[in-house]
Amino acid sequence: MLRRAIIRMLVAGTALIPLLTVGPSAHAAPVTVTNATQFPDTDGNPVQAHGGGVIKVGSAYYWFGENRHANNDFKAVSVYRSTDLKTWEFRRDVLTQASDPELALAGIERPKVIYNSSTGKFVMWMHKEAKGGDYKEARAAVAVSDTVDGDYDWQGSFRPPSGTTSRDQTLFKDDDGTAYQISSGDGNADLIIYRLNADYTGYAADVTPVNPWDGRFREAPALFKRNGVYFMLTSGNSGWEPNQQQYATARNINGPWTSMSSVGGPTAYGSQTAFVLPVQGTSGTSYLYMGDRxxxxxxxxxxxxxxxxxxxxxxxxxxxxxxxPWYPQVSIDTEAGTVKGVGGGPHYTLAARHSGKCVDISDNSANNSVAALQYTCNGGLNQQWRTIDAGGGYVSVLAQHSGKCLEVGGSSTADGAAVKQYPCNYGAGGDHQDWLFQDQGNGHFRLVNRNSGKCLDVTGASVADGAQLIQYTCGSGANQQFKRTAV
Structure with missing residues (x-):
């Protein structure tokens, strides 16, 4: 049984607030998690917490998510506990087909839990469909519990007040305790922000929902707040297949919101957003992207x-x-509050010999066809490059911040054609993305494009920040020579 105690809790996206809890209190050592794998629990079984979210209670993180039968039907919302975000102890199935008659024939997706300090309840919201996954019900649903990993009492399912659909969804609790559900509506065409009522079990009756992304067809929302800025991270609609993630920001949750911008690789490295977890510790707060492949x-x-x-x-x-950025592993130190990528390298900077400035993707953008340029070297991920063998001595050159490839726009063979980033083709008609590093001595190289036979060049031999990268007939100029330095 839980005993009442005043402790401090970090709820994703919120400030620290008092609540009730028990659980591990030992400090966690740094750990390394390997990506694109099934994570094992402490019994050696795969963690089944898909489409899920995490809440921190005391020193422990509780991970809730979907657990399915072999035929993909809903089995349970399962919860796991960890202090280091790697060693996951299965706690229980907190919501099952037997929890309520409505659940016996239900499909449940994307469960998220927040704590209500006024009522002392842990509140779970989720997306409910009929068993079999026909996605016609498109309802929100709520369950509550007195303890974070206890049985959750089913409160029912419903459509939002406007009667529109509610499918992929998440929860967000702001610094002042106000809570929100964000869900895709109108058959996934919209992404709507709903303020919740005081006990978090329904929609606020006196507040108009905010729909900043009307007709944008976004799903898999994850909302978090960093230094007063709200970030909305979402995916597009492509069924089970991964796609380009995008994000928008705002200073007020009700807007105005910026337009959506791409982030990460064109398929989010084979994943879809589930949650963004702030990891707060003695060295500050880091933010962990949690995705499902x-x-x-x-x-x-x-x-x-x-x-x-x-x-x-x-x-x-x-x-x-x-x-x-992509890394095959991630190092997490929950005590310090640090999350760092591991491996995937080596990564390089490419500095133009004539100017000493680095090959850079403009404004850290992950959008397609954004220009490559030179800029004062600053250690940014948009100035870090890794290579993948493309055969015949050629390589693909990938921007670390976006996972996209350096290419000659339009497969042009003309002098002066712009060099940009674009999703990698990896040999499938992608000769304009293949580059040969020709040694020019003293650690400098010319980058020769396989498609055109022309060299990467800083236009006009400019030494200015922002000068465009182009291809040009190869010569001996220092503006066509780049020093490759391992990061």
């Missing part, structure tokens, strides 16, 4: 319970911009 996708060709996890560090070049 769905078992039903063509990447795995299995079931939901065959799904793998992709966890990555989010970084923030400015207060309102975000970068999602």
């Amino acid at each position: 769905w078992g039903n996708s063509g990447l795995i060709n299995g079931t939901v319970n065959d799904s793998q996890y992709v966890w990555l560090p989010l970084s923030f070049p400015t207060a309102t911009t975000m970068v999602l």
Whole structure:
């Protein structure tokens, strides 16, 4: 049984607030988590917490998510506990088909839990469909519990006040205790922010929902707040197949919101957003992207319970911009509050010999066709590059911040054609993305494009920040020579 005690809790996206809890109190050592794998629990079984979210109670993190039968039907919302975000102890199935008659024939997705300090209740919201996954009900549903990992009492399911659909969804609790549900509506065309009532079990009756993304067809929302800025991270609609994640920001949750910008690789490295977890510790707060690599996708060709996890560090070049780089592993120190990428290298900077400035993707953008340019070297991920063998001595050159490839725009063979970033083709008609590093001595190289035979060049031999990278007939100029330095 739980005993009442005043402690401090971090709820994702909120300030620390008092609540009731028990659980592990020992300090956690740094750990390394391997991506694109099934995570084991302490009994050696795969963690089944898909489409889920995390709440911190005391020193422990509780991870809630979908657990399915072999035929993909709903089995349970399961919860796991950890202090280090790697060693996961299965606690229990907190909501099952037997919890309520309505659940016997239900499909449950994307459960999220927040704590209400006024009522002393843990409140779970989720997306409910009929058993079999026809996605016609499109209802929100609520369950509550007195303890974080106890049985959750089913409160029922319903449509939002406007009567629109509610499918992929998440919860967010703001610094002042106000809570919100964000869900895709109008058949996934809209992404709507709903303020919740005081006990978090329904929609606020006196507040008009906010729909900043009318007709944008976004799903898998994850909302978090960093230094007073709200970030909305979402995916597009492509069934079980991964796609380009995008994000928007605002200074007020009701807007105005910026337009959506791409972040990470064109398929989020084979994943879809589930949650963003702030990891707060003695050295500050880091932000962990939690994604699902769905078992039903063509990447795995299995079931939901065959799904793998992709966890990555989010970084923030400015207060309102975000970068999602790929690493095969992630190092997490919950005591310090640090989340860092591991491996995937080596990574290089490419500095133009004539100017000493680095090959850079403009504004840290992950959007397609954004220009490559030179800029004062600053250590940014948009100035870090890794290579993948493309055969015949050629390599693909990938921007670390976006996972996209350096290419000659339009497969042009003309002098002066702009060099940009674009999703990698990896040899499938992608000669314009293949580069040969020709040694020019003293650690400098010319980068020769396979498609055109022309060299990467800083236009006009400019030494200015922002000068465009182009291709040009190869010569001996220092503006066509780049020093490759391992980061």
